[in-house]
Structures are given as C-alpha cells and as structure tokens.
Amino acid sequence: MHVAIIGGASTIGSTVAYTLASADPTFEITLVDKAEEPAWAHAVDVTHSVFHTVDAPVDGETAGSLGTVRAVGADEIGDLDPQPDLAVFTAAAPRPDDATDTDAREAELEANRGIVDDVAEQLRSIDPIPILVMTNPIDRITYRLWRRLEWPRGHFLGYSLSETARTAHRIGELRDVDPETVYCPVMGEHGNGIVPIFSKLRIDGEPATLSADERADVREYVREIPFEIAKRRGAAETSRWVTSAGTSRLIRTIADGGSGDTGTPVCLSTPVDGEYGLSEGCLSVPVTLSADGADEILEWDLADDERERLAAAHERIRSDLQL
Numbered sequence: 001m002h003v004a005i006i007g008g009a010s011t012i013g014s015t016v017a018y019t020l021a022s023a024d025p026t027f028e029i030t031l032v033d034k035a036e037e038p039a040w041a042h043a044v045d046v047t048h049s050v051f052h053t054v055d056a057p058v059d060g061e062t063a064g065s066l067g068t069v070r071a072v073g074a075d076e077i078g079d080l081d082p083q084p085d086l087a088v089f090t091a092a093a094p095r096p097d098d099a100t101d102t103d104a105r106e107a108e109l110e111a112n113r114g115i116v117d118d119v120a121e122q123l124r125s126i127d128p129i130p131i132l133v134m135t136n137p138i139d140r141i142t143y144r145l146w147r148r149l150e151w152p153r154g155h156f157l158g159y160s161l162s163e164t165a166r167t168a169h170r171i172g173e174l175r176d177v178d179p180e181t182v183y184c185p186v187m188g189e190h191g192n193g194i195v196p197i198f199s200k201l202r203i204d205g206e207p208a209t210l211s212a213d214e215r216a217d218v219r220e221y222v223r224e225i226p227f228e229i230a231k232r233r234g235a236a237e238t239s240r241w242v243t244s245a246g247t248s249r250l251i252r253t254i255a256d257g258g259s260g261d262t263g264t265p266v267c268l269s270t271p272v273d274g275e276y277g278l279s280e281g282c283l284s285v286p287v288t289l290s291a292d293g294a295d296e297i298l299e300w301d302l303a304d305d306e307r308e309r310l311a312a313a314h315e316r317i318r319s320d321l322q323l
C-alpha cells in the first residue's frame with residue numbers, strides 16, 4: 001500500500017512515517033510537504049531506520065519486498081506514480097507557543113482553513129482515496145475537506161482514537177486494572193465535547209459501571225491531558241506518540257481491508273447524514289472499516305445523557321463550520 005502523508009515533515013507526519021515503517025516496512029510512504037528540506041531529511045532518516053527494524057542484513061528476496069520512504073513538494077501529489085492508496089492529512093499552520101489550553105484545537109481553525117483549500121486543490125486531480133485527517137480541529141477540518149472534494153463521505157475519517165487510549169488509561173487508574181483490558185469507545189467532538197460511551201464500558205470483557213464522579217473525572221482527564229503534555233513539552237510537540245501509534249494501527253487495519261462485519265467498530269470523525277438525528281458536520285461515531293475507509297456508521301443505543309452530550313457536541317461543531 002502507498003500512503004501519502006500530507007504535511008509529512010510535521011511532528012505528527014514524520015512520527016506516523018516512522019511508526020508505520022517500523023510496524024510494517026513493506027508500506028510505500030511519501031512525505032508531501034511544502035517544507036521540502038525537512039521532508040527530505042525525515043524520509044532519508046526513516047529509510048535508514050528500516051535497516052534495523054528488519055534486523056538487516058536480510059536476503060535479496062526479503063529486501064526486494066520492502067517499501068520505500070521518499071519526499072516530494074506540496075504541489076506534486078497529483079503526479080505521484082503510482083498514486084497513493086490512502087492519504088494522511090497533517091498539514092497545519094504553526095501553533096503559537098501559548099497554545100496549551102483546551103481551546104487550542106479550535107484556535108487552529110482560522111489558520112488551517114486555507115491549508116485545507118490548498119490541499120484539496122492538489123488532491124482534485126487524483127482518484128478518490130480514504131483520507132485520515134489529523135489536522136485540528138479535526139471535525140471542522142474533515143468536513144471542510146469533504147465539501148471541497150465531494151468524494152464519497154466514507155473516505156473522510158478524522159482521527160480521534162487517542163481519546164480511547166486516554167479514556168482506558170484513566171479508567172485503569174481509577175479501577176486499578178490494566179488499561180489494555182478496558183473497552184470504552186469515545187464519540188463526539190475531538191475537543192471539549194468528547195462523549196465517552198460509558199454505557200458500553202467493559203473491563204476484562206465484563207460490563208462495568210462507573211459512578212457519576214468517576215465519569216466526570218474521566219472526561220476531565222481526557223480533555224486536559226494532551227494540553228498538560230503540551231505545557232510540559234512545548235506547544236510544538238503535540239502528542240506525537242499516541243497519535244502515531246493509533247494512526248499506524250488504523251492504516252494497517254484499512255490496508256487489511258478493514259474490520260468488516262466481524263471486527264470491532266472504531267469511533268472516527270466522519271460526515272453525518274441523519275445518523276443519531278444529526279446532519280451537517282463531522283463528529284466521531286462508530287464505524288466499520290473497509291479498504292475504502294468507513295463502510296457503515298453504526299447507530300448504537302445510547303444512554304439519554306450520552307445522546308444529549310452527542311447532540312451538544314454536534315451543535316458546537318455545526319455552528320462554526322464557516323464554509
């Protein structure tokens with residue numbers, strides 16, 4: 001599979017490239033960025049990393065099956081041969097040093113709208129492919145990209161899976177269990193309007209219930225932890241590790257043809273068209289995946305307060321789309 005990372009010289013883009021190449025060095029990866037020098041540098045550096053990833057030297061046959069990592073300029077995406085099978089959109093304007101509060105994602109909207117329009121122009125010449133949108137605020141940016149390109153809506157997936165990992169981590173701490181045993185999907189906005197679906201909580205495969213205080217604690221933790229990280233590490237250092245691990249997992253799932261009917265659905269931000277009674281805008285909803293992106297949006301039975309929180313999150317997003 002050929003993955004184009006648009007904004008590939010970014011903190012997130014370069015880390016996704018490294019994580020993906022480490023998880024599966026057969027991927028073809030192209031870093032597309034207007035900052036051509038750093039994109040080239042990351043491509044060469046990640047290329048060298050594969051030597052150790054595969055415990056080289058390997059025999060000629062194995063070496064021939066490995067992918068390549070390269071870099072091209074922002075205006076070359078339409079000329080890639082072969083064209084990408086999937087794109088990751090991480091291009092963004094620089095964030096101010098004080099972008100460390102929970103409104104920082106929405107604060108990026110103004111500056112990133114023009115970048116979406118520029119990238120959409122570049123993408124117009126290629127055949128429709130799934131696009132994973134990392135650029136914040138993802139729900140508004142994903143919707144804008146969809147409206148600009150008008151490809152099938154299932155191709156547009158805003159990445160919000162770091163919340164699932166953060167939610168599991170906090171519940172693990174509260175209940176003194178391993179986070180890897182916690183299943184609690186997160187719908188809604190990638191931002192203040194997150195909606196952890198506690199009614200679906202399972203610990204070790206068994207249904208579990210959190211108190212109202214515990215649920216409020218989890219929501220607060222998930223809202224605030226990325227910015228606590230940014231405060232201590234600097235606003236330019238977004239949550240690169242969890243984001244890249246989640247994105248790499250998602251790309252590998254799509255490359256495998258998706259989860260289909262039997263796999264576990266994941267919550268991603270995609271355009272809604274009447275699901276949950278919501279239209280216009282994107283927000284995270286449970287989807288099954290296929291090689292083309294979101295196959296189907298699932299309509300789960302939600303608790304009343306979850307449905308209310310989802311509607312409120314949608315209203316926040318819908319009210320500032322400014323297409």
Ligand SMILES: NC(=O)C1=CN([C@@H]2O[C@H](COP(=O)(O)OP(=O)(O)OC[C@H]3O[C@@H](n4cnc5c(N)ncnc54)[C@H](O)[C@@H]3O)[C@@H](O)[C@H]2O)C=CC1
Pocket residue numbers: 006007008009010011012013032033034035074090091092093094095105108115118119133134135136137138159160161162190236237238239240243
């Ligand atoms: N969805 C999520 O969970 C997460 C989202 N993010 C978001 O991802 C985005 C990227 O963050 P960072 O990696 O820290 O950004 P960064 O500031 O390190 O890099 C942005 C890159 O975009 C490039 N770029 C700008 N305009 C472009 C264009 N028209 N075409 C091609 N490239 C272009 C720049 O040259 C730069 O290399 C931000 O919006 C950030 O908030 C970050 C972490 C997690």
Ligand SMILES: O=C([O-])CC(=O)C(=O)O
Pocket residue numbers: 104105136162226227230238239243
């Ligand atoms: O805004 C940020 O710092 C990055 C982000 O979306 C996340 O890590 O969830």
